[in-house]
Amino acid sequence: MGRLTGGDPSLLRRINSAVVLYALRAADSATLTALVQVTGLSRPTVEGVVEGLIEIGLVAETAAEEGGTRRQGRPARRFRFRAEAGHLLGIEIGSHRIAALLSDLGGRTLDSEQRPVDETVPADERLERVRTLVAELLRRAGVARRSLRAVGVGSPGIVEADGTVRLGTALPGWTGLPLGERLRRSFRCPVLVENDANAAAVAEHWKGVAVESDDIVFVLAGLSPGAGSLIGGRLHRGFGGAAGEIGALHLLGREATPEALLSTTGKPLTPLDEAQVAAVFALARDGDGQAREAVDRFIRRLVHDVAALVLALDPQLVVVGGWAAGLAGVLEPLRGELARYCLRPPQVALSELGEAAVSTGALRLALDHVEGELFTVEGTVTGRQGRPPVRGTSP
Structure with a gap:
């Protein structure tokens, strides 16, 4: 043309x-x-x-x-x-579970599916399980694969603009994986791949606790915490897509890893072993002294890491998600620490979407892509969508 x-x-x-x-x-x-x-x-x-x-x-x-x-x-x-004229998928590919949401072109969720997966599952098998899960979801909903207009994916790791995972230590074989390309072969439609914490931030801004806030930090808390941030309602990825990787802050002069902080035996926990983490927190809730000290150490580290990011970005709202979202001891220490350092401390809240945050954000990315196709012409936007720009390529 x-x-x-x-x-x-x-x-x-x-x-x-x-x-x-x-x-x-x-x-x-x-x-x-x-x-x-x-x-x-x-x-x-x-x-x-x-x-x-x-x-x-x-x-x-x-x-x-x-x-x-x-x-x-x-x-x-x-x-x-006709919202039924096409369909969208939002997929979470995590260490311990895969999940998918199916919606119409209006973003209305029609069905969902999730399954547990072991953190040791290789990349090829993990992707095959994603395809199987999606096939079951589409079959149950009576939706043809050719009806898919876009697919959003949230995954751990630092993600390049084309959907390649530049660095992904949470999943075996994930570093260097051309995730977007591999999934585009399966779905034959645009696939938008995003870091999981970034996708969760988008989700909370769309349907969660951050609907009324355009400057937010979403903390995906865990043994290797990550954060996604929106500035002026737009997703902030940074130059190389690594913005918000607060899980690496312990490398800056701190020898103790999160696995060591949560240990009650002197031997670090197994990386990414959520069962061990859950056991420590359960002991702490039951009053075990060593476990309570371990949890306190972990919370102090998490609070300091989040405070560093908040000081740099000055958000209106900090949302805490991930498995640590269920900890009653997270919010007050975080509020107190931010009050010490911030001229105007942000609000602090737990995620409203819980474990659905990543897949919901991935769905929003797919919806953004379709809205861009339908309502944007040569840089002229027909309406104020107020959403972060999507990225990804068509097959």
């Missing part, structure tokens, strides 16, 4: 189509008269655009409402955005 100019009729048609479609997506249904009023376009233009959108399956005519009549007494034609 040649370069489009300001007077290019093809560009104008595409802009008009995006404007009308955006207006229809924002309403349950609308008449031509209402669309003319909302878009500012002429009635013949709106009518032509709507007919074109019906032809490609993105719009459908609905039954007229009672009392909605034209001057001639005939019911006014009403139209709606």
